[in-house]
Amino acid sequence: MLAISQMPHRAVVEHLVRQAVYQRLGKPVPGSFAGPNPLLVNVSARHCHLTQEAAETLFGKGHELTVHKWLYQEGQFAAKETLTLIGPRSRVISNLRILGPCRNINQVELAYTDGIALGFDLPLRLSGDIKGTLGCMLMGPAGFFEMPEGVIRALRHVHMSPEDANFYGVKNGDAMRLRIGGRCGLVLDKMLARVDAAFKLEVHIDTDEGNACNLQPDTPCELMK
């Protein structure tokens, strides 16, 4: 299993093959396929980020999150551990996935559909910008943890390296657009560019956005300035 997880992502292989084929044909590579890196568009289902302190309150002293699945961004993973979220109207979301590793804030990212189910008026925020937002109660096998704030709907965004930013002609914080094809395609406006040398090119949209256009692994996507 370890060997498989260290193989390049399927999108990376496809990108290299596509570029090689066009080169062989002597034709220019079209659109965003011409970029230095493949474009991945991934749906983030609802999840939370925890501090080590919160993780220990919920799962027991000295507990460390365990890897369920590595994510595309280096070092990030979906943990085996899940939580129960109790909203301000005592409605519940079970099996809320935790993303690791632990961070320096506690934050829950939900879709508006989840917010409506909880009776929660979700604020639209950049991840990390949680000041003044509502909180919730989290329940784990070892106890409860009360989050005074931090329940948000995350702004849609695209992670990219400076090399990618240069290709697309954008800088950190710029708004981009993402065209998603298919029979119920759409164009997402105000896709925030987040540029960092550690980032791999990847768009994160939520389940509402993914389901609005029935995003599948083979759905064509194009990132635009």
Added chain:
Amino acid sequence: MLAISQMPHRAVVEHLVRQAVYQRLGKPVPGSFAGPNPLLVNVSARHCHLTQEAAETLFGKGHELTVHKWLYQEGQFAAKETLTLIGPRSRVISNLRILGPCRNINQVELAYTDGIALGFDLPLRLSGDIKGTLGCMLMGPAGFFEMPEGVIRALRHVHMSPEDANFYGVKNGDAMRLRIGGRCGLVLDKMLARVDAAFKLEVHIDTDEGNACNLQPDTPCELMK
């Protein structure tokens, strides 16, 4: 209450006022506000349509659907009656709203989010085109009704009169686009124009689409060819 329900829709009043104000200012009315009718964009939550026969099997012999709320399209209403839907994997959706009056087919319209919850691979279909789709079991207070087919995700569409179609320069069956503004705005492609003299100008999108862009009553929307 009857008096209120017979008043013009708020959108109609706003449209008339907006046109009058621009006329007074001696300026041209911008964009789709210049059209003969106001543009309403409404979110259709999951619902079903029933034949009279199915309604009687579910609610009892001679039962007639009762009006909970009149919809914008003339004569259409959300019924007081709701159903329980049982999917092919025995998962359940409760309180499924029925839209009246009865039709000549049974059809359930769900969002992809609902389909995923049911473990159901929803086909994307034009309303009424249900041949070869999966069915489900419906449960009402008087009995069960087995739908052999008819569970779909409806194609996004816009109802309009020939007068509206003329203004937008489209004909029945054409694909249009809808721009929805706001902080997480988007453009919905392949919005099907459905033209009929009985139709009032109204876009129907589903809950995934409405929640992807957090559509609110005051969110600016623009319908485009």
